Amino acid sequence: MGFWEVTQSLIAGLGNTCLLFALTLVLALPLGLVISFGSMSKFKPLAYLVKVFVWIIRGVPLMLQVIIIYYVPGMMFGTPILSRFSAVVVAFVINYACYFSEIYRGGIESIPKGQYEAGKVLGLTRTQVFFKIVLMQVVKRIMAPMSNEVITLVKDTALARVIMIVEIIQAAQNFAAYGLMWPLFYTAVFYLAFVGILTLLFGYLEKKLDYYKA
Amino acid sequence: MPLLEVKDLRKSFGETEVLKGVSFTLEGGEVLSIIGASGGGKTTLLRCLNFLETPDSGEILVNGERVFYIDEQTGKPVTVPGVQNIMGLVFQQFNLFPQYSVKENLTLAPILHAKSDKAKYRQNKKEIHDEIEQQADEMLEMVGLSEKADKYPCFLSGGQQQRVAIARALMLSPEVLCFDEPTSSLDPELTGEVLKVIKDLKSPERAMVVVTHELEFARAVSDKVIFMADGVIDEMGTPDEVLVNPKSEKTIAFLNVPKGY
Ligand SMILES: Nc1ncnc2c1ncn2[C@@H]1O[C@H](COP(=O)(O)OP(=O)(O)OP(=O)(O)O)[C@@H](O)[C@H]1O
Ligand SMILES: [Mg+2]
Numbered sequence: 001m002g003f004w005e006v007t008q009s010l011i012a013g014l015g016n017t018c019l020l021f022a023l024t025l026v027l028a029l030p031l032g033l034v035i036s037f038g039s040m041s042k043f044k045p046l047a048y049l050v051k052v053f054v055w056i057i058r059g060v061p062l063m064l065q066v067i068i069i070y071y072v073p074g075m076m077f078g079t080p081i082l083s084r085f086s087a088v089v090v091a092f093v094i095n096y097a098c099y100f101s102e103i104y105r106g107g108i109e110s111i112p113k114g115q116y117e118a119g120k121v122l123g124l125t126r127t128q129v130f131f132k133i134v135l136m137q138v139v140k141r142i143m144a145p146m147s148n149e150v151i152t153l154v155k156d157t158a159l160a161r162v163i164m165i166v167e168i169i170q171a172a173q174n175f176a177a178y179g180l181m182w183p184l185f186y187t188a189v190f191y192l193a194f195v196g197i198l199t200l201l202f203g204y205l206e207k208k209l210d211y212y213k214a
Numbered sequence: 215m216p217l218l219e220v221k222d223l224r225k226s227f228g229e230t231e232v233l234k235g236v237s238f239t240l241e242g243g244e245v246l247s248i249i250g251a252s253g254g255g256k257t258t259l260l261r262c263l264n265f266l267e268t269p270d271s272g273e274i275l276v277n278g279e280r281v282f283y284i285d286e287q288t289g290k291p292v293t294v295p296g297v298q299n300i301m302g303l304v305f306q307q308f309n310l311f312p313q314y315s316v317k318e319n320l321t322l323a324p325i326l327h328a329k330s331d332k333a334k335y336r337q338n339k340k341e342i343h344d345e346i347e348q349q350a351d352e353m354l355e356m357v358g359l360s361e362k363a364d365k366y367p368c369f370l371s372g373g374q375q376q377r378v379a380i381a382r383a384l385m386l387s388p389e390v391l392c393f394d395e396p397t398s399s400l401d402p403e404l405t406g407e408v409l410k411v412i413k414d415l416k417s418p419e420r421a422m423v424v425v426t427h428e429l430e431f432a433r434a435v436s437d438k439v440i441f442m443a444d445g446v447i448d449e450m451g452t453p454d455e456v457l458v459n460p461k462s463e464k465t466i467a468f469l470n471v472p473k474g475y
Contacts, residue, residue, distance in 0.1 A: 112307075118305065121301075122322075122382070123298040123323060124326060132326065136313045137312065212367075213368040214313070
Protein backbone atom coordinates (compact mmCIF):
# COMPACT_ATOMS: atom_id res chain seq x y z
CA MET A 1 0.00 0.00 0.00
CA GLY A 2 1.62 3.18 -1.17
CA PHE A 3 1.80 6.69 0.11
CA TRP A 4 -0.69 7.96 -2.43
CA GLU A 5 -3.29 5.35 -1.59
CA VAL A 6 -2.99 6.08 2.12
CA THR A 7 -3.23 9.80 1.50
CA GLN A 8 -6.44 9.32 -0.46
CA SER A 9 -8.02 7.29 2.35
CA LEU A 10 -6.99 9.84 4.92
CA ILE A 11 -8.44 12.68 2.85
CA ALA A 12 -11.69 10.72 2.63
CA GLY A 13 -11.66 10.45 6.43
CA LEU A 14 -10.77 14.11 6.69
CA GLY A 15 -14.08 14.83 4.92
CA ASN A 16 -15.99 13.51 7.93
CA THR A 17 -13.65 15.34 10.29
CA CYS A 18 -14.30 18.64 8.52
CA LEU A 19 -18.04 18.06 8.24
CA LEU A 20 -18.33 17.32 11.95
CA PHE A 21 -16.17 20.35 12.75
CA ALA A 22 -18.20 22.70 10.54
CA LEU A 23 -21.63 21.46 11.63
CA THR A 24 -20.65 21.67 15.30
CA LEU A 25 -19.44 25.24 14.92
CA VAL A 26 -22.38 26.48 12.88
CA LEU A 27 -24.93 25.03 15.28
CA ALA A 28 -23.13 25.36 18.62
CA LEU A 29 -22.15 29.03 18.24
CA PRO A 30 -25.76 30.33 18.23
CA LEU A 31 -27.01 27.62 20.61
CA GLY A 32 -24.30 28.60 23.08
CA LEU A 33 -25.59 32.18 23.04
CA VAL A 34 -29.10 30.94 23.85
CA ILE A 35 -27.74 28.81 26.70
CA SER A 36 -25.74 31.74 28.05
CA PHE A 37 -28.93 33.83 28.12
CA GLY A 38 -30.57 31.01 30.04
CA SER A 39 -27.78 30.87 32.60
CA MET A 40 -28.00 34.65 33.09
CA SER A 41 -31.80 34.70 33.26
CA LYS A 42 -33.38 36.81 35.97
CA PHE A 43 -35.88 33.96 36.35
CA LYS A 44 -33.79 32.04 38.87
CA PRO A 45 -35.25 28.52 38.41
CA LEU A 46 -34.33 28.68 34.71
CA ALA A 47 -30.85 29.98 35.49
CA TYR A 48 -30.24 27.14 37.98
CA LEU A 49 -31.63 24.54 35.61
CA VAL A 50 -29.33 25.73 32.83
CA LYS A 51 -26.36 25.82 35.19
CA VAL A 52 -26.97 22.23 36.28
CA PHE A 53 -27.27 21.20 32.63
CA VAL A 54 -23.99 22.92 31.76
CA TRP A 55 -22.35 21.25 34.76
CA ILE A 56 -23.48 17.81 33.59
CA ILE A 57 -22.44 18.35 29.99
CA ARG A 58 -19.06 19.75 30.94
CA GLY A 59 -18.60 17.16 33.67
CA VAL A 60 -19.13 14.00 31.62
CA PRO A 61 -16.56 12.98 29.02
CA LEU A 62 -17.61 13.87 25.51
CA MET A 63 -16.86 10.34 24.40
CA LEU A 64 -19.41 9.02 26.86
CA GLN A 65 -21.97 11.55 25.67
CA VAL A 66 -21.51 10.39 22.09
CA ILE A 67 -22.09 6.80 23.19
CA ILE A 68 -25.13 7.71 25.27
CA ILE A 69 -26.79 9.74 22.55
CA TYR A 70 -26.25 7.04 19.98
CA TYR A 71 -27.10 3.94 22.02
CA VAL A 72 -29.58 4.99 24.69
CA PRO A 73 -32.52 5.85 22.39
CA GLY A 74 -31.97 2.50 20.72
CA MET A 75 -32.11 0.72 24.07
CA MET A 76 -35.25 2.61 25.05
CA PHE A 77 -37.21 2.35 21.83
CA GLY A 78 -35.72 -0.80 20.40
CA THR A 79 -34.47 0.95 17.30
CA PRO A 80 -31.87 3.71 16.91
CA ILE A 81 -33.43 7.14 16.41
CA LEU A 82 -30.40 8.88 15.04
CA SER A 83 -27.93 7.79 12.42
CA ARG A 84 -24.36 7.41 13.68
CA PHE A 85 -23.28 10.69 12.21
CA SER A 86 -26.33 12.65 13.45
CA ALA A 87 -25.76 11.24 16.93
CA VAL A 88 -22.19 12.49 16.91
CA VAL A 89 -23.26 15.91 15.65
CA VAL A 90 -25.94 16.21 18.33
CA ALA A 91 -23.51 15.24 21.08
CA PHE A 92 -20.84 17.62 19.82
CA VAL A 93 -23.24 20.53 19.35
CA ILE A 94 -24.66 20.22 22.86
CA ASN A 95 -21.23 19.78 24.41
CA TYR A 96 -19.60 22.67 22.59
CA ALA A 97 -22.63 24.93 23.02
CA CYS A 98 -22.22 24.53 26.77
CA TYR A 99 -18.53 25.45 26.66
CA PHE A 100 -19.28 28.38 24.35
CA SER A 101 -22.11 29.53 26.64
CA GLU A 102 -19.66 29.94 29.50
CA ILE A 103 -17.30 31.93 27.31
CA TYR A 104 -20.16 34.14 26.14
CA ARG A 105 -21.36 34.61 29.70
CA GLY A 106 -17.94 35.72 30.83
CA GLY A 107 -17.73 38.11 27.90
CA ILE A 108 -21.21 39.53 28.35
CA GLU A 109 -20.75 40.03 32.07
CA SER A 110 -17.47 41.86 31.49
CA ILE A 111 -19.17 44.63 29.51
CA PRO A 112 -19.57 47.67 31.77
CA LYS A 113 -23.09 48.46 32.94
CA GLY A 114 -22.62 51.98 31.57
CA GLN A 115 -22.81 50.66 28.01
CA TYR A 116 -26.31 49.31 28.62
CA GLU A 117 -27.36 52.46 30.42
CA ALA A 118 -26.04 54.74 27.71
CA GLY A 119 -28.04 52.74 25.17
CA LYS A 120 -31.16 52.84 27.29
CA VAL A 121 -30.92 56.58 27.86
CA LEU A 122 -30.72 57.00 24.08
CA GLY A 123 -34.08 55.26 23.86
CA LEU A 124 -32.82 51.94 22.48
CA THR A 125 -34.60 48.70 23.25
CA ARG A 126 -32.85 45.88 25.10
CA THR A 127 -32.50 43.94 21.86
CA GLN A 128 -30.98 46.92 20.09
CA VAL A 129 -28.60 47.51 22.97
CA PHE A 130 -27.48 43.89 22.88
CA PHE A 131 -27.03 43.49 19.16
CA LYS A 132 -25.83 46.98 18.26
CA ILE A 133 -23.71 47.87 21.26
CA VAL A 134 -22.80 44.90 23.43
CA LEU A 135 -22.34 41.96 21.08
CA MET A 136 -19.44 43.33 19.07
CA GLN A 137 -17.56 44.24 22.22
CA VAL A 138 -18.18 40.72 23.51
CA VAL A 139 -16.84 39.21 20.28
CA LYS A 140 -13.62 41.15 20.66
CA ARG A 141 -13.23 40.10 24.27
CA ILE A 142 -13.85 36.39 23.72
CA MET A 143 -11.62 35.93 20.67
CA ALA A 144 -8.76 34.30 22.58
CA PRO A 145 -10.79 31.75 24.59
CA MET A 146 -12.88 31.01 21.51
CA SER A 147 -9.85 30.24 19.39
CA ASN A 148 -8.76 27.78 22.08
CA GLU A 149 -12.10 26.00 22.04
CA VAL A 150 -12.25 25.86 18.27
CA ILE A 151 -8.77 24.36 18.07
CA THR A 152 -9.74 21.78 20.68
CA LEU A 153 -12.78 20.94 18.59
CA VAL A 154 -10.55 20.02 15.63
CA LYS A 155 -8.91 17.31 17.67
CA ASP A 156 -12.06 16.23 19.54
CA THR A 157 -13.59 15.13 16.23
CA ALA A 158 -11.43 12.03 16.60
CA LEU A 159 -13.84 10.89 19.34
CA ALA A 160 -16.42 10.09 16.65
CA ARG A 161 -14.52 6.83 16.13
CA VAL A 162 -16.09 5.50 19.27
CA ILE A 163 -19.30 4.79 17.35
CA MET A 164 -17.43 3.80 14.23
CA ILE A 165 -17.49 6.97 12.23
CA VAL A 166 -14.54 6.83 9.90
CA GLU A 167 -12.86 10.15 10.46
CA ILE A 168 -9.21 10.67 9.73
CA ILE A 169 -7.74 8.75 12.68
CA GLN A 170 -10.03 5.80 12.08
CA ALA A 171 -9.13 5.89 8.39
CA ALA A 172 -5.49 5.66 9.38
CA GLN A 173 -6.10 2.95 11.90
CA ASN A 174 -7.78 0.77 9.28
CA PHE A 175 -4.31 0.37 7.81
CA ALA A 176 -3.05 -1.05 11.09
CA ALA A 177 -4.86 -4.27 10.16
CA TYR A 178 -2.31 -4.53 7.33
CA GLY A 179 0.50 -3.91 9.78
CA LEU A 180 0.98 -0.27 8.78
CA MET A 181 1.55 2.16 11.65
CA TRP A 182 2.92 5.15 9.78
CA PRO A 183 -0.49 6.35 8.41
CA LEU A 184 -1.51 7.03 12.00
CA PHE A 185 1.49 9.28 12.54
CA TYR A 186 0.90 10.82 9.15
CA THR A 187 -2.52 12.16 10.32
CA ALA A 188 -0.67 14.63 12.55
CA VAL A 189 0.34 16.50 9.39
CA PHE A 190 -3.32 17.02 8.51
CA TYR A 191 -4.24 18.17 12.01
CA LEU A 192 -1.31 20.56 12.09
CA ALA A 193 -2.30 22.04 8.74
CA PHE A 194 -5.94 22.39 9.86
CA VAL A 195 -4.98 24.06 13.13
CA GLY A 196 -2.40 26.19 11.36
CA ILE A 197 -5.05 27.61 9.05
CA LEU A 198 -7.36 28.31 12.01
CA THR A 199 -4.56 30.02 13.89
CA LEU A 200 -3.92 32.31 10.94
CA LEU A 201 -7.66 32.99 10.64
CA PHE A 202 -8.01 33.91 14.30
CA GLY A 203 -4.90 36.04 14.10
CA TYR A 204 -6.47 37.87 11.19
CA LEU A 205 -9.78 38.37 13.04
CA GLU A 206 -8.05 39.62 16.16
CA LYS A 207 -6.12 42.10 14.07
CA LYS A 208 -9.30 43.26 12.36
CA LEU A 209 -10.88 43.93 15.74
CA ASP A 210 -7.80 45.73 16.95
CA TYR A 211 -8.87 49.07 15.50
CA TYR A 212 -10.15 50.13 18.90
CA LYS A 213 -9.12 49.50 22.48
CA ALA A 214 -11.58 48.79 25.25
CA MET B 215 -46.95 75.38 33.49
CA PRO B 216 -43.47 74.07 34.34
CA LEU B 217 -41.64 71.91 31.81
CA LEU B 218 -40.66 69.39 34.44
CA GLU B 219 -42.33 68.80 37.75
CA VAL B 220 -41.06 66.28 40.26
CA LYS B 221 -43.35 65.46 43.15
CA ASP B 222 -42.33 63.72 46.33
CA LEU B 223 -39.96 61.24 44.70
CA ARG B 224 -38.83 58.43 46.96
CA LYS B 225 -36.40 55.61 46.36
CA SER B 226 -34.90 52.96 48.59
CA PHE B 227 -32.25 50.38 47.92
CA GLY B 228 -33.12 47.58 50.29
CA GLU B 229 -33.19 49.11 53.76
CA THR B 230 -31.53 52.40 52.85
CA GLU B 231 -33.83 55.19 51.81
CA VAL B 232 -31.80 57.23 49.35
CA LEU B 233 -34.44 59.71 48.18
CA LYS B 234 -36.80 60.75 50.94
CA GLY B 235 -39.34 62.84 49.10
CA VAL B 236 -37.79 65.13 46.52
CA SER B 237 -39.93 67.80 44.84
CA PHE B 238 -38.97 70.60 42.48
CA THR B 239 -40.00 72.23 39.23
CA LEU B 240 -38.05 73.29 36.20
CA GLU B 241 -39.11 75.79 33.55
CA GLY B 242 -38.19 75.45 29.90
CA GLY B 243 -34.71 76.83 29.20
CA GLU B 244 -33.78 76.85 32.86
CA VAL B 245 -30.54 75.53 34.24
CA LEU B 246 -30.73 73.80 37.58
CA SER B 247 -27.60 72.84 39.47
CA ILE B 248 -27.63 70.22 42.16
CA ILE B 249 -24.87 70.27 44.72
CA GLY B 250 -24.35 68.30 47.89
CA ALA B 251 -22.07 65.96 49.74
CA SER B 252 -21.27 62.47 48.54
CA GLY B 253 -24.02 59.92 49.08
CA GLY B 254 -26.75 62.54 49.26
CA GLY B 255 -28.73 60.94 46.43
CA LYS B 256 -27.87 63.25 43.52
CA THR B 257 -26.99 60.47 41.11
CA THR B 258 -30.00 58.46 42.18
CA LEU B 259 -32.25 61.43 41.48
CA LEU B 260 -30.85 61.87 37.96
CA ARG B 261 -31.14 58.15 37.32
CA CYS B 262 -34.79 58.28 38.37
CA LEU B 263 -35.41 61.23 36.07
CA ASN B 264 -33.92 59.21 33.21
CA PHE B 265 -35.77 56.01 34.08
CA LEU B 266 -32.62 54.06 34.86
CA GLU B 267 -34.10 53.54 38.32
CA THR B 268 -37.76 53.17 39.12
CA PRO B 269 -38.81 55.36 42.04
CA ASP B 270 -40.81 53.70 44.79
CA SER B 271 -43.31 56.53 44.87
CA GLY B 272 -43.90 60.04 43.64
CA GLU B 273 -44.70 61.57 40.29
CA ILE B 274 -42.84 63.05 37.35
CA LEU B 275 -44.73 65.40 35.06
CA VAL B 276 -43.56 66.81 31.77
CA ASN B 277 -45.55 69.76 30.43
CA GLY B 278 -48.24 68.93 32.94
CA GLU B 279 -48.60 65.33 31.80
CA ARG B 280 -47.72 62.49 34.09
CA VAL B 281 -44.89 60.44 32.61
CA PHE B 282 -44.23 58.55 35.82
CA TYR B 283 -46.67 57.78 38.62
CA ILE B 284 -47.95 55.05 40.89
CA ASP B 285 -51.13 53.50 39.60
CA GLU B 286 -53.82 54.01 42.25
CA GLN B 287 -55.50 50.66 41.61
CA THR B 288 -52.56 48.31 41.27
CA GLY B 289 -50.09 50.30 43.36
CA LYS B 290 -47.50 49.59 40.67
CA PRO B 291 -45.18 52.21 39.17
CA VAL B 292 -46.08 53.27 35.64
CA THR B 293 -43.63 54.77 33.16
CA VAL B 294 -45.31 56.17 30.06
CA PRO B 295 -43.68 54.59 26.99
CA GLY B 296 -41.52 56.86 24.87
CA VAL B 297 -40.71 59.33 27.64
CA GLN B 298 -37.02 58.44 27.42
CA ASN B 299 -36.86 60.76 24.44
CA ILE B 300 -37.81 63.75 26.56
CA MET B 301 -34.82 63.28 28.84
CA GLY B 302 -31.14 63.05 28.10
CA LEU B 303 -28.28 62.06 30.38
CA VAL B 304 -24.55 62.66 30.24
CA PHE B 305 -22.64 60.30 32.51
CA GLN B 306 -19.63 60.96 34.67
CA GLN B 307 -17.82 58.12 32.86
CA PHE B 308 -18.87 59.24 29.33
CA ASN B 309 -19.95 55.69 28.33
CA LEU B 310 -19.15 56.15 24.66
CA PHE B 311 -19.45 53.05 22.49
CA PRO B 312 -15.81 52.07 21.88
CA GLN B 313 -16.32 50.12 18.65
CA TYR B 314 -17.95 53.05 16.88
CA SER B 315 -16.31 56.18 15.57
CA VAL B 316 -17.18 59.52 17.12
CA LYS B 317 -19.69 60.23 14.38
CA GLU B 318 -21.21 56.75 14.56
CA ASN B 319 -21.67 57.25 18.29
CA LEU B 320 -23.84 60.23 17.43
CA THR B 321 -25.79 58.67 14.57
CA LEU B 322 -26.39 55.19 16.00
CA ALA B 323 -29.50 55.91 18.06
CA PRO B 324 -31.18 58.34 15.60
CA ILE B 325 -30.70 55.84 12.77
CA LEU B 326 -32.13 53.00 14.83
CA HIS B 327 -35.09 55.18 15.77
CA ALA B 328 -35.65 56.06 12.12
CA LYS B 329 -35.51 52.37 11.20
CA SER B 330 -38.31 51.54 13.60
CA ASP B 331 -40.72 53.18 11.15
CA LYS B 332 -39.94 50.62 8.47
CA ALA B 333 -42.12 51.87 5.63
CA LYS B 334 -41.01 55.46 5.98
CA TYR B 335 -37.38 54.44 6.38
CA ARG B 336 -37.36 52.31 3.23
CA GLN B 337 -38.87 55.08 1.17
CA ASN B 338 -36.57 57.88 2.31
CA LYS B 339 -33.49 55.96 3.32
CA LYS B 340 -31.02 58.32 1.72
CA GLU B 341 -32.63 61.55 2.91
CA ILE B 342 -32.94 60.20 6.44
CA HIS B 343 -29.28 59.22 6.58
CA ASP B 344 -28.16 62.51 5.05
CA GLU B 345 -30.21 64.46 7.53
CA ILE B 346 -28.93 62.53 10.54
CA GLU B 347 -25.34 62.85 9.37
CA GLN B 348 -25.71 66.53 8.78
CA GLN B 349 -27.15 66.94 12.24
CA ALA B 350 -24.20 64.99 13.65
CA ASP B 351 -21.78 67.30 11.85
CA GLU B 352 -23.54 70.30 13.36
CA MET B 353 -23.41 68.83 16.85
CA LEU B 354 -19.72 68.01 16.53
CA GLU B 355 -19.06 71.55 15.40
CA MET B 356 -20.99 72.84 18.37
CA VAL B 357 -18.74 70.93 20.78
CA GLY B 358 -15.66 71.81 18.73
CA LEU B 359 -14.78 68.31 17.57
CA SER B 360 -15.49 68.35 13.84
CA GLU B 361 -12.01 67.10 13.01
CA LYS B 362 -12.42 64.06 15.29
CA ALA B 363 -15.53 62.71 13.54
CA ASP B 364 -13.81 59.59 12.22
CA LYS B 365 -11.65 58.89 15.26
CA TYR B 366 -12.45 56.19 17.80
CA PRO B 367 -13.22 57.22 21.39
CA CYS B 368 -10.15 55.46 22.81
CA PHE B 369 -7.94 57.92 20.94
CA LEU B 370 -9.58 61.01 22.48
CA SER B 371 -8.78 62.79 25.71
CA GLY B 372 -11.28 62.61 28.55
CA GLY B 373 -12.50 66.12 27.88
CA GLN B 374 -13.01 65.33 24.21
CA GLN B 375 -14.82 62.11 25.06
CA GLN B 376 -17.16 63.96 27.36
CA ARG B 377 -17.89 66.53 24.66
CA VAL B 378 -18.73 63.68 22.28
CA ALA B 379 -21.05 62.26 24.92
CA ILE B 380 -22.77 65.64 25.16
CA ALA B 381 -23.13 65.84 21.38
CA ARG B 382 -24.52 62.31 21.34
CA ALA B 383 -27.16 63.22 23.92
CA LEU B 384 -28.08 66.36 21.96
CA MET B 385 -28.77 64.34 18.80
CA LEU B 386 -32.14 63.32 20.22
CA SER B 387 -33.04 66.92 21.12
CA PRO B 388 -34.00 66.17 24.72
CA GLU B 389 -36.16 68.75 26.44
CA VAL B 390 -34.29 68.17 29.67
CA LEU B 391 -30.60 67.35 29.49
CA CYS B 392 -29.07 66.02 32.68
CA PHE B 393 -25.39 65.91 33.57
CA ASP B 394 -24.04 63.77 36.40
CA GLU B 395 -20.76 65.31 37.51
CA PRO B 396 -19.65 65.72 33.90
CA THR B 397 -16.15 66.85 34.85
CA SER B 398 -15.44 64.73 37.90
CA SER B 399 -13.40 62.11 36.08
CA LEU B 400 -11.39 64.67 34.14
CA ASP B 401 -7.96 66.11 34.79
CA PRO B 402 -8.33 69.69 36.04
CA GLU B 403 -6.96 71.21 32.84
CA LEU B 404 -9.72 69.50 30.82
CA THR B 405 -12.58 70.62 33.03
CA GLY B 406 -12.83 74.05 31.49
CA GLU B 407 -13.46 72.94 27.92
CA VAL B 408 -16.38 70.75 29.01
CA LEU B 409 -17.91 73.35 31.30
CA LYS B 410 -17.70 75.92 28.52
CA VAL B 411 -19.61 73.61 26.17
CA ILE B 412 -22.30 73.08 28.78
CA LYS B 413 -22.53 76.80 29.42
CA ASP B 414 -22.95 77.46 25.70
CA LEU B 415 -25.79 74.95 25.55
CA LYS B 416 -27.96 77.14 27.69
CA SER B 417 -30.86 78.02 25.43
CA PRO B 418 -34.63 78.40 25.52
CA GLU B 419 -34.82 75.11 23.63
CA ARG B 420 -33.79 72.92 26.51
CA ALA B 421 -33.66 72.82 30.25
CA MET B 422 -30.62 71.41 31.97
CA VAL B 423 -30.03 69.70 35.29
CA VAL B 424 -26.39 69.63 36.30
CA VAL B 425 -25.04 67.72 39.26
CA THR B 426 -21.68 69.31 39.94
CA HIS B 427 -19.02 70.09 42.47
CA GLU B 428 -17.89 73.12 40.41
CA LEU B 429 -19.50 75.79 42.55
CA GLU B 430 -18.25 78.76 40.56
CA PHE B 431 -19.61 77.21 37.41
CA ALA B 432 -22.94 76.51 39.12
CA ARG B 433 -23.12 80.11 40.20
CA ALA B 434 -22.36 81.39 36.72
CA VAL B 435 -24.81 79.31 34.67
CA SER B 436 -27.65 78.31 36.97
CA ASP B 437 -31.05 79.86 37.32
CA LYS B 438 -31.70 77.69 40.30
CA VAL B 439 -29.54 75.75 42.72
CA ILE B 440 -30.54 72.81 44.88
CA PHE B 441 -28.49 71.66 47.83
CA MET B 442 -29.19 68.00 48.55
CA ALA B 443 -28.30 66.21 51.74
CA ASP B 444 -29.33 62.78 52.96
CA GLY B 445 -31.98 62.26 50.33
CA VAL B 446 -33.83 65.55 50.72
CA ILE B 447 -33.59 69.01 49.23
CA ASP B 448 -32.12 70.97 52.05
CA GLU B 449 -32.10 74.31 50.34
CA MET B 450 -33.32 75.59 47.00
CA GLY B 451 -33.13 79.03 45.43
CA THR B 452 -31.21 81.32 43.12
CA PRO B 453 -27.44 80.79 42.91
CA ASP B 454 -26.86 83.79 45.13
CA GLU B 455 -29.36 82.61 47.72
CA VAL B 456 -27.91 79.11 47.99
CA LEU B 457 -24.25 79.62 47.18
CA VAL B 458 -23.58 83.08 48.58
CA ASN B 459 -26.08 83.57 51.39
CA PRO B 460 -27.13 80.07 52.40
CA LYS B 461 -29.55 79.77 55.27
CA SER B 462 -29.50 76.07 56.01
CA GLU B 463 -26.82 74.99 58.42
CA LYS B 464 -25.97 71.96 56.30
CA THR B 465 -25.45 74.13 53.24
CA ILE B 466 -23.26 76.51 55.20
CA ALA B 467 -21.25 73.60 56.52
CA PHE B 468 -20.90 72.10 53.04
CA LEU B 469 -19.77 75.36 51.49
CA ASN B 470 -17.29 75.98 54.27
CA VAL B 471 -15.82 72.51 54.33
CA PRO B 472 -12.10 73.04 54.52
CA LYS B 473 -10.49 71.31 51.59
CA GLY B 474 -9.01 68.05 52.82
CA TYR B 475 -5.37 69.01 52.51
N1 LIG C 1 -27.86 50.49 43.17
C1 LIG C 1 -27.68 50.79 44.48
N2 LIG C 1 -27.82 49.84 45.40
C2 LIG C 1 -27.65 50.13 46.72
N3 LIG C 1 -27.34 51.34 47.19
C3 LIG C 1 -27.18 52.33 46.32
C4 LIG C 1 -27.34 52.11 44.91
N4 LIG C 1 -27.13 53.29 44.27
C5 LIG C 1 -26.84 54.18 45.24
N5 LIG C 1 -26.88 53.62 46.46
C6 LIG C 1 -26.64 54.32 47.73
O1 LIG C 1 -27.45 55.45 47.75
C7 LIG C 1 -26.80 56.54 48.38
C8 LIG C 1 -26.84 57.73 47.47
O2 LIG C 1 -26.06 57.47 46.33
P1 LIG C 1 -25.91 58.50 45.13
O3 LIG C 1 -24.96 57.87 44.18
O4 LIG C 1 -27.24 58.86 44.62
O5 LIG C 1 -25.25 59.75 45.86
P2 LIG C 1 -24.56 61.01 45.20
O6 LIG C 1 -25.20 62.18 45.84
O7 LIG C 1 -24.61 60.94 43.73
O8 LIG C 1 -23.07 60.88 45.70
P3 LIG C 1 -21.71 61.28 44.96
O9 LIG C 1 -21.48 62.75 45.17
O10 LIG C 1 -20.66 60.46 45.67
O11 LIG C 1 -21.83 60.90 43.52
C9 LIG C 1 -25.41 56.06 48.71
O12 LIG C 1 -25.36 55.75 50.06
C10 LIG C 1 -25.23 54.82 47.87
O13 LIG C 1 -24.41 53.89 48.54
MG1 LIG D 1 -23.16 60.74 42.19
